[in-house]
Amino acid sequence: xxxxxxxxxxxxxxxxxxxxxxxxxxxxxxxxxxxxxxxxxxxxxxxxxxxxxxxxxxxxxxxxxxxxxxxxxxxxxxxxxxxxxxxxxxxxxxxxxxxxxxxxxxxxxxxxxxxxxxxxxxxxxxxxxxxxxxxxxxxxxxxxxxxxxxxxxxxxxxxxxxxxxxxxxxxxxxxxxxxxxxxxxxxxxxxxxxxxxxxxxxxxxxxxxxxxxxxxxxxxxxxxxxxxxxxxxxxxxxxxxxxxxxxxxx
Amino acid sequence: xxxxxxxxxxxxxxxxxxxxxxxxxxxxxxxxxxxxxxxxxxxxxxxxxxxxxxxxxxxxxxxxxxxxxxxxxxxxxxxxxxxxxxxxxxxxxxxxxxxxxxxxxxxxxxxxxxxxxxxxxxxxxxxxxxxxxxxxxxxxxxxxxxxxxxxxxxxxxxxxxxxxxxxxxxxxxxxxxxxxxxxxxxxxxxxxxxxxxxxxxxxxxxxxxxxxxxxxxxxxxxxxxxxxxxxxxxxxxxxxxxxxxxxxxxxxxxxxx
Numbered sequence: 001x002x003x004x005x006x007x008x009x010x011x012x013x014x015x016x017x018x019x020x021x022x023x024x025x026x027x028x029x030x031x032x033x034x035x036x037x038x039x040x041x042x043x044x045x046x047x048x049x050x051x052x053x054x055x056x057x058x059x060x061x062x063x064x065x066x067x068x069x070x071x072x073x074x075x076x077x078x079x080x081x082x083x084x085x086x087x088x089x090x091x092x093x094x095x096x097x098x099x100x101x102x103x104x105x106x107x108x109x110x111x112x113x114x115x116x117x118x119x120x121x122x123x124x125x126x127x128x129x130x131x132x133x134x135x136x137x138x139x140x141x142x143x144x145x146x147x148x149x150x151x152x153x154x155x156x157x158x159x160x161x162x163x164x165x166x167x168x169x170x171x172x173x174x175x176x177x178x179x180x181x182x183x184x185x186x187x188x189x190x191x192x193x194x195x196x197x198x199x200x201x202x203x204x205x206x207x208x209x210x211x212x213x214x215x216x217x218x219x220x221x222x223x224x225x226x227x228x229x230x231x232x233x234x235x236x237x238x239x240x241x242x243x244x245x246x247x248x249x250x
Numbered sequence: 251x252x253x254x255x256x257x258x259x260x261x262x263x264x265x266x267x268x269x270x271x272x273x274x275x276x277x278x279x280x281x282x283x284x285x286x287x288x289x290x291x292x293x294x295x296x297x298x299x300x301x302x303x304x305x306x307x308x309x310x311x312x313x314x315x316x317x318x319x320x321x322x323x324x325x326x327x328x329x330x331x332x333x334x335x336x337x338x339x340x341x342x343x344x345x346x347x348x349x350x351x352x353x354x355x356x357x358x359x360x361x362x363x364x365x366x367x368x369x370x371x372x373x374x375x376x377x378x379x380x381x382x383x384x385x386x387x388x389x390x391x392x393x394x395x396x397x398x399x400x401x402x403x404x405x406x407x408x409x410x411x412x413x414x415x416x417x418x419x420x421x422x423x424x425x426x427x428x429x430x431x432x433x434x435x436x437x438x439x440x441x442x443x444x445x446x447x448x449x450x451x452x453x454x455x456x457x458x459x460x461x462x463x464x465x466x467x468x469x470x471x472x473x474x475x476x477x478x479x480x481x482x483x484x485x486x487x488x489x490x491x492x493x494x495x496x497x498x499x500x501x502x503x504x505x506x507x
Contacts, residue, residue, distance in 0.1 A: 026355055119338040122300055126410075127352050128327025 014210045020132040021140065021206075034138035042104050042139065042205075043146035047153055049103060050096060054087075054154040057095075058161025061086050066171045079172045080180020083162045085189065092154040093193040094241045097200035100150070101233040105208035108139055109229040112212030113222035121213070136209040140202060147201035148194045155193070196244050200237050207233040251276055252297060252408060252440050257306035259292055266292045267303070268464045277438040279431050279454040283445060284461035285486060290444045291412060293461065297442065298332060298410050299323070310408070328356050331401030331439075333411040333430075337393040339385040339400070345372065346381035349399045356404060371399040375429060391422035395429065402433055409434065411443040415450055427453045448487065451475065460486065476500055 025031035065082045112135060115121050124131035159181060166177035211229035215221050252274040259267040267289045274280040282290045295301040297308050299315060308315040310326060318326065339348050349368040353359060359367070372381055375395040385393055394414060401409055411430060415423035431454040434441040445451065451458060455472035460483050468483045475487055476496070488494050 030354065118336055119334045120340055123332065123334060123338040123340075125300065126298060126327065126330060126332045127355065128324045129355055 013214065014207075017132055017136075017210055017213060018206065020130065021136045021209075023130060023133050025133055025137065026129055030134070031138060034134075035142055038138045038142035039146050042107070042142055043150060046100060046103060046150060050100075050150050050154050051157040053099060054092065054096070054158040055161040055164075057091060058083065058087060058158030059165045060161075061091070061158070062162035062165045062177070063169075063171065076172055076176040077180030077183055080162065080166075080177040081183050082180075083177075084159060084181045084185075087155055087158040088189045088193055091158060092151050093196040093200065094237065096150065096154045097147075097197060097204060097237055098234055100200075101204045101208075101237060102230050104143070105204050105229050105233050106226045108205060108208035109212040109226040110222055112136070112209055113215035113225045116213060116215045117218055117222060132209075132213060136206070136213065139209060140205045143201040143205040144198055147197045151194055151197045155190075192248050195248060196241065199240055199244060203236050203240065204233050207236060251311060252442065253307075253309040254293075254297060255307040255309065257293065257296055257303045257308070259289075259296055259301065259303045266464050267296065270306070270461070270464075270466050272459050272466060272469065273457075274440055274442050275457055276440050277435055278441070278456040279434050280440070280442045280457040280459070281445060281451060281455045282442065282459050282461060283451055283455075283486070284467075285446065288461040289464040290446075290461055294410060294412055294442065294444050298330065299327075328352075328404055329407040331404070331406035331409045333394065333397045333401050333409070333414055335413045335416050337385070337390075337397040339393055339396055341385055343384075344381065345377065345383055345385070345388070345396050348385070348396055349403050352400065352404050368399075368403060371403050372396075374402070374433070375399045390417050391419075391426065394418065394422075394426050398426075398429060398433065402437070405437065406439060409439045409441040411441065411445075413444055413446075415445065415447045420449060423447065423449060424453060430454065451487075462486070 062079060062083045065086075066079045069078050069082065112121075115135070121131045121135070124134060163174060163177060166172050166174040208229040211225040211232070212222075215225045253272070255271050257267055257270045258265070270289075270293060282293060284290050292301060296303045297315075299308075302316070313322075315323070315326065339345075340351065343351065346365070346368055349371050350364050353364040353367055357364070369378075369381065372378060375398050377392060377395050377399065380388055380392060380396075385396070388396070409430070414426050414430060418426065427450050430441060430443065433439065443450070443454070452472050452475070455475070458468075458470055458472065458475070459466060460468040460480075462482045468478060468480045470478065475483070478484065478487075488496070
């Protein structure tokens with residue numbers, strides 16, 4: 001019961017913080033400068049890891065699909081089709097965002113948490129700057145605006161990973177893999193995954209910012225906030241994944 | 251002038267400040283002194299608005315801060331400069347950018363004007379040449395001076411310093427104290443300093459408020475400190491070996507008289 005009340009209290013506090021974040025910036029020029037910096041630091045800096053992970057996962061999905069669906073009753077291009085749909089429907093949005101909750105979420109929580117314990121946020125407040133808006137809004141907007149870029153990179157590199165496996169092994173001819181990728185293609189799946197990623201980007205950046213912003217204490221608490229933010233945003237992503245899948249695909 | 255009237259504050263039922271009333275004067279270095287845990291920081295945070303007191307009034311030139319509307323608070327904030335215990339400089343900005351920050355946020359000055367003002371403030375705290383360095387690349391004393399430069403960039407009417415000498419060697423502490431005192435006089439600022447450093451108290455204590463267990467125990471200036479008969483103040487002032495020796499001499503000369 002106590003835990004339920006604490007969770008409700010935290011949720012209310014999170015909503016209040018969102019109210020503080022979504023107000024007009026004190027200086028638009030400063031907002032756009034920070035937006036550019038955050039986009040670079042949070043998103044552009046993540047492209048390499050997203051591409052690497054997607055490339056390998058695409059390769060693995062291709063191999064595993066071939067192993068599991070190898071049947072004379074199924075055409076060879078099924079492997080390409082299943083790989084594509086797995087990447088598009090689930091991996092490039094949900095699983096990629098779970099990974100980003102670890103990389104970007106912990107980065108945001110520890111950065112803002114450190115600013116809190118070193119009184120940098122107090123310094124902003126004393127100056128009359130809306131610290132939540134100044135620090136967090138550029139992060140959320142940069143994440144939401146640029147997450148589709150990461151999703152698209154993830155999709156292409158995952159599919160390319162499968163192509164590499166098809167090209168360099170004899171599990172499936174590369175031409176059949178490509179044919180599978182093109183078969184029964186539903187364009188809406190792209191939009192579906194991008195729409196999901198927008199929600200996940202908001203969750204990752206806002207939840208991590210909340211945990212960082214509300215840190216009290218020292219280095220130990222900053223570390224704990226960072227871990228908590230990853231755990232909570234991962235759970236929220238999974239929960240939202242179920243809801244969005246139901247709403248958008250059925 | 252800043253005046254607090256009957257300020258009380260408690261956390262989880264534990265009283266931290268108990269009915270504190272005090273005045274802090276323009277152009278003077280007003281010191282809040284007391285042991286660790288005596289409520290100094292809570293009092294300062296309550297005055298500056300980082301904490302909301304449970305009861306009482308915080309008057310800035312006669313206007314109650316706790317009853318101001320958001321627009322008035324915003325205006326007041328631009329008149330406040332604060333020097334934090336750990337300097338609180340923005341890590342990602344250079345010294346020059348740190349000092350320019352409040353100018354960028356709250357003035358309509360051109361970039362050239364902002365830079366000119368920031369360089370003037372940096373020069374005022376004797377830090378010319380360090381403007382391109384990051385906070386992590388300069389010493390603790392230099393960081394404090396950058397924080398002072400940032401605090402005075404907007405020509406504040408009120409300056410708050412939370413333990414400005416913590417972590418500094420005695421010589422640098424004196425330099426920081428003198429800088430704060432000179433700036434206070436030069437710009438006729440109402441300066442409030444939280445400290446338990448007796449060297450600062452004796453160096454720049456023009457109006458001293460002594461807190462003990464959340465209560466105002468004594469008010470005076472540095473000249474009254476050694477002659478006070480307040481037992482709690484004497485216990486605080488003469489806690490160090492150096493001052494115990496001084497006390498011995500004072501008592502000795504008193505008995506001679």
